[in-house]
Amino acid sequence: MNANLTSAPLAPGALLDTQVYLETPEGIDLPLRPAGLPVRFLAFAIDALIRSVILILTGIAWLYMGKLGAGLASISTFLLLWWYMVFFEVLNQGRSPGKQLLGLQVIHSDGTPVGWPASLTRNLLRFVDLLPFAYCLGILSMINSSRFQRLGDLAAGTLVVYQAQAPQRGALPEVPARPASVLLTLDEQRALLDFAERHQQLSSQRQEELATIIAPTLHIAPSQAVPGVHAIARSILGQV
Amino acid sequence: MKQTDFEQLHQGKWQAFAENVQALRKGQPQLQAVQHFAQDYRGICQHLALAKQRGYSYPLIEELQQLALQGHQQFYRHKSPALQQLIGFVVVGFPATVRAQWRSVAVASALFFGSLTLMALLTVWFPDLIYSLMSANQVASMENMYDPANRIIGPMSARDHQDDWVMFGFYIMNNIGIAFQTFASGLLFGLGSLFFLLFNGLHIGAVAGHLTRIGYHETFWSFVIGHGAFELTAIVLAGAAGLKLGSALIAPGRLTRANALRDAAKISIRLLGGAIIFLFIAAFIEAYWSSSSSLSVTTKVTVGAALWALVLFYLSYSGRGRYAPQ
Secondary structure (H helix, E strand, O other): OOOEEOOOOOOOOOOOOEEEOEEEOOOOOEEEOOOOHHHHHHHHHHHHHHHHHHHHHHHHHHHOHHHHHHHHHHHHHHHHHHHHHHHHHHHHHOOOOHHHHEEEEEEEEEOOEEOHHHHHHHHHHHHOOOOOOHHHHHHHHHHHOOOOOOHHHHOOOEEEEEEEOOOOOOOOOOOOOOOOOOOHHHHHHHHHHHHOOOOOHHHHHHHHHHHHHOOOOOOOOOOHHHHHHHHHHHHHOOOO | HHHHHHHHHHHHHHHHHHHHHHHHHHHOOOOOHHEEEEHHHHHHHHHHHHHHHHOOHHHHHHHHHHHHHHHHHHOOOOOHHHOOOOOOOOHHHHHHHHOOOOOHHHHHHHHHHHHHHHOOOHHHHHHHHHHHHHOHHHHHHHHHOOOOOOOOOOOOOOOOOHHHHHHHHHHHHHHHHHHHHHHHHHOOOOOOOOHHHHHHHHHHHHHHHHHOOOHHHHHHHHHHHHHHHHHHHHHHHHHHHHHHHHHHHHHHOOHHHHHHHHHHHHHHHHHHHHHHHHHHHHHHHHHHHHOOOOOOOOHHHHHHHHHHHHHHHHHOOOOOOOOOOH
């Protein structure tokens, strides 16, 4: 199940990052972004807070219910302690409330949402990750693993990833399209496209600076560097 | 084909697929949309491959990657009707796993019941031995629990009889917690499970030996025999599951330790799942049956022995049939 997870980047020269690629039976590679220690600590802290609030509120309610309440109190403590994470992870697409707030998700290493056996395994083995104190073993295991897996994750074959955000697509700048006067490779085309698509995130000085470097190669007048590159990008995209 | 034309051509399909996936995630799929889901999903994968190969821009590729990932998650998710799965597990899966893992189960049983029996015998022969495990106060309060003069016996005898709920809650919390610890600490190369199996075995053995020696055997044995069938078996199974984890780390065979651990955990969690079911049954029996004093000792011992036979029969024979549901 795990053999199809590769950490080798797809395109040669891709940036060094924590992304891992999942090769699917359809022959495509899907990127996953494992979540690191700080964000998972925060998610855990939020969950701990929610659990203690529930514990206090229900505790007060049980107090008024006498002996039945005393029984319910130990059952609810038991549920919150051992089952809170499991129920949320299995029934809510791998997200406990803390993880959901921070945009995290638990998945099997084949990319599918976590199920009962795996969720139970990873959450019961939390007991060992906690040892000897303050999650020491879990933290050591996470920083020692390329996919930030604690011991429970390793045993259950799960990982915690960032949920993908819908990408923001900026419109290209409004200039008339003009085909490039030289033949461009795919990588070069994509670099020009990226430059044009990110025009709102780059300062005009920086755009000027970058475009001036490439302008002579593309036979663009230096004074028209930025609009010239944008025009080529539009033609690559097929816009007029 | 230029990117803009490509997008215009397929935008409608992507939109429809995204809505379909959302509906599936929420668990309210449209029948019509589901029927051609596989086809649509393969279409998305093909578009993604094309987009990458033709060097289309990153936002488009990212959008298609997300659609493909969401489709992948729905298409390959591990799911089947929960109730059917549970029944299949109880009838076939669990007892079959116990039988297949008879080595771990045998080792765990030997450790637990061996230490229990040995300690019980030693406590009968050397009465002072119990004080090496428990303080004098603990021994006194334990004697008090099983005093034949009590109306209610067992760890909750100090309270009155209306407290069935309290007992049920306490037993669930306490016993399942112990089972979970016994299992999880097996990850420490099996040492944790070894410790908890021996510790619980010695402890229960000492109590049993001591109470038998001072003549409380009727109350004690009639109290424990009923739920013991499920509870002690569950502790052994949780220990066996933990030992299995530990042995995968110590002797991974031809696999890497991580892979051996993952394979072992898949089996262990089934043993533990069964142990959890056993412990719920045990807590129920302990709270509502074992602690009752209106039943005669003979009834309790007979029923208790029958429960032991039932557990052993279930683990040995359930799910052996040729046409058993998987």
